[in-house]
Amino acid sequence: xxxxxxxxxxxxxxxxxxxxxxxxxxxxxxxxxxxxxxxxxxxxxxxxxxxxxxxxxxxxxxxxxxxxxxxxxxxxxxxxxxxxxxxxxxxxxxxxxxxxxxxxxxxxxxxxxxxxxxxxxxxxxx
Amino acid sequence: xxxxxxxxxxxxxxxxxxxxxxxxxxxxxxxxxxxxxxxxxxxxxxxxxxxxxxxxxxxxxxxxxxxxxxxxxxxxxxxxxxxxxxxxxxxxxxxxxxxxxxxxxxxxxxxxxxxxxxxxxxxxxx
Amino acid sequence: xxxxxxxxxxxxxxxxxxxxxxxxxxxxxxxxxxxxxxxxxxxxxxxxxxxxxxxxxxxxxxxxxxxxxxxxxxxxxxxxxxxxxxxxxxxxxxxxxxxxxxxxxxxxxxxxxxxxxxxxxxxxxx
Amino acid sequence: xxxxxxxxxxxxxxxxxxxxxxxxxxxxxxxxxxxxxxxxxxxxxxxxxxxxxxxxxxxxxxxxxxxxxxxxxxxxxxxxxxxxxxxxxxxxxxxxxxxxxxxxxxxxxxxxxxxxxxxxxxxxxx
Numbered sequence: 001x002x003x004x005x006x007x008x009x010x011x012x013x014x015x016x017x018x019x020x021x022x023x024x025x026x027x028x029x030x031x032x033x034x035x036x037x038x039x040x041x042x043x044x045x046x047x048x049x050x051x052x053x054x055x056x057x058x059x060x061x062x063x064x065x066x067x068x069x070x071x072x073x074x075x076x077x078x079x080x081x082x083x084x085x086x087x088x089x090x091x092x093x094x095x096x097x098x099x100x101x102x103x104x105x106x107x108x109x110x111x112x113x114x115x116x117x118x119x120x121x122x123x124x125x126x
Numbered sequence: 127x128x129x130x131x132x133x134x135x136x137x138x139x140x141x142x143x144x145x146x147x148x149x150x151x152x153x154x155x156x157x158x159x160x161x162x163x164x165x166x167x168x169x170x171x172x173x174x175x176x177x178x179x180x181x182x183x184x185x186x187x188x189x190x191x192x193x194x195x196x197x198x199x200x201x202x203x204x205x206x207x208x209x210x211x212x213x214x215x216x217x218x219x220x221x222x223x224x225x226x227x228x229x230x231x232x233x234x235x236x237x238x239x240x241x242x243x244x245x246x247x248x249x250x251x252x
Numbered sequence: 253x254x255x256x257x258x259x260x261x262x263x264x265x266x267x268x269x270x271x272x273x274x275x276x277x278x279x280x281x282x283x284x285x286x287x288x289x290x291x292x293x294x295x296x297x298x299x300x301x302x303x304x305x306x307x308x309x310x311x312x313x314x315x316x317x318x319x320x321x322x323x324x325x326x327x328x329x330x331x332x333x334x335x336x337x338x339x340x341x342x343x344x345x346x347x348x349x350x351x352x353x354x355x356x357x358x359x360x361x362x363x364x365x366x367x368x369x370x371x372x373x374x375x376x377x378x
Numbered sequence: 379x380x381x382x383x384x385x386x387x388x389x390x391x392x393x394x395x396x397x398x399x400x401x402x403x404x405x406x407x408x409x410x411x412x413x414x415x416x417x418x419x420x421x422x423x424x425x426x427x428x429x430x431x432x433x434x435x436x437x438x439x440x441x442x443x444x445x446x447x448x449x450x451x452x453x454x455x456x457x458x459x460x461x462x463x464x465x466x467x468x469x470x471x472x473x474x475x476x477x478x479x480x481x482x483x484x485x486x487x488x489x490x491x492x493x494x495x496x497x498x499x500x501x502x503x504x
Contacts, residue, residue, distance in 0.1 A: 005135075005248050013445060013479040014410035014494060023235060032140035034174055034215040048412055048445045067139060067174045067215035089412040089445035099246055101139040104492070109401060111237030111363040111489030114230065116140060117496050118243050120477055122383050131261075131374050149361060158266035160300055160341040193265060193300045193341035225372055227265040237363030237489040240356070242266060244369050257500050275487060284392035286426055286467040319391060319426045319467035351498055353391040363489030366482070368392060370495050
């Protein structure tokens with residue numbers, strides 16, 4: 001039984017907040033984090049764009065022995081947030097090992113579409 | 127031909143049982159386990175939430191040389207089960223190496239949406 | 253530049269051929285194989301079920317420097333094929349290293365749903 | 379803090395540009411690349427088919443500290459591009475380490491379907 005489970009850096013290259021919602025559900029994306037540790041995890045999310053400087057230093061807290069499904073549209077770095085309708089990518093760093101999955105619900109049409117990927121884990125010795 | 131194939135710990139950060147079904151199919155999620163061993167696999171599933179203590183110790187048996195696509199809504203730890211409409215995460219432990227994939231059918235709308243990810247494998251030497 | 257790229261064993265725990273199609277497209281699943289080698293790859297697919305003995309020894313040829321997106325419904329082991337509407341899992345073995353992805357188009361509803369996962373690679377030293 | 383993050387070779391076995399679009403959105407696929415380096419990344423994409431010689435040498439530039447969500451239908455090797463409605467696979471090589479995810483929006487039906495996978499990373503020592 002290892003004392004270190006999870007990874008401290010996760011990458012999500014395909015981020016996109018659909019600007020339109022129709023039907024009953026709202027278009028959104030979430031980063032879904034699991035912290036199985038007995039300590040809270042402090043995350044820093046950096047956001048990369050196609051045509052402008054990165055938005056850095058978004059902070060997210062995931063309590064000990066909890067999951068957090070954080071909507072990307074609600075993340076804030078100071079007063080700045082991730083714009084809708086713009087392709088972006090995320091780098092999710094944690095001070096202790098966690099697990100990260102990314103899911104998107106696209107409700108542009110009344111009939112929704114879903115996609116999900118496990119984040120790409122970056123190991124220290126890579 | 128290695129005698130050890132698969133992993134004994136798999137993580138699924140984005141669990142969610144859609145509370146609504148419409149149309150012909152029922153919204154559901156499954157954890158899909160493959161046991162290629164000549165022995166039965168005994169699994170323990172621990173469930174993590176955003177706002178309450180984990181639900182631990184759900185047991186699942188996957189027979190030798192069989193797959194099991196277990197609906198999460200039917201999993202039980204004593205009399206407790208995973209509530210619908212609540213974000214959660216899963217830790218799937220097995221006494222022998224297996225493979226785990228997670229899939230969700232969202233039939234909230236008559237037109238369904240599907241998503242699937244391979245579980246995230248945790249290796250002993252990680 | 254390594255001479256060995258890809259893996260020789262890939263696992264797909266969540267197989268299911270939707271029995272119903274409506275609308276313009278037909279429900280189907282594919283295993284998508286890429287062979288970047290200068291030699292043909294000979295694959296053997298073993299199929300595991302929930303309630304019966306495995307169906308073993310389905311053979312698939314992927315020519316050198318080619319991809320093959322093989323519909324699972326067309327795979328044959330002798331006169332046997334994978335039944336529709338039944339949960340199953342696949343073990344894909346290749347005599348030389350290849351890459352395997354699995355995708356499903358569910359056209360049960362006129363509005364289709366898609367899911368895809370990379371196969372889970374099993375390394376020799378695992 | 380490692381100086382080398384990401385991988386220089388990524389594989390996507392299931393490529394397919396849906397030939398039809400209906401409704402408000404256009405069917406498309408994207409390769410989503412994140413370059414967290416302080417240098418531009420020069421990518422070469424090779425495309426493999428089921429029944430013809432590979433299309434090699436498509437070049438893509440991803441600037442330093444940027445993401446690029448490149449539509450596959452717009453990629454060019456000289457005057458050649460990837461045909462619609464044909465199964466194919468991609469090999470994405472980069473001169474410096476990057477991250478690659480693949481996503482498809484199928485708008486064949488007015489109600490869209492989405493799928494996404496992380497590219498499969500090939501490590502030098504594999």
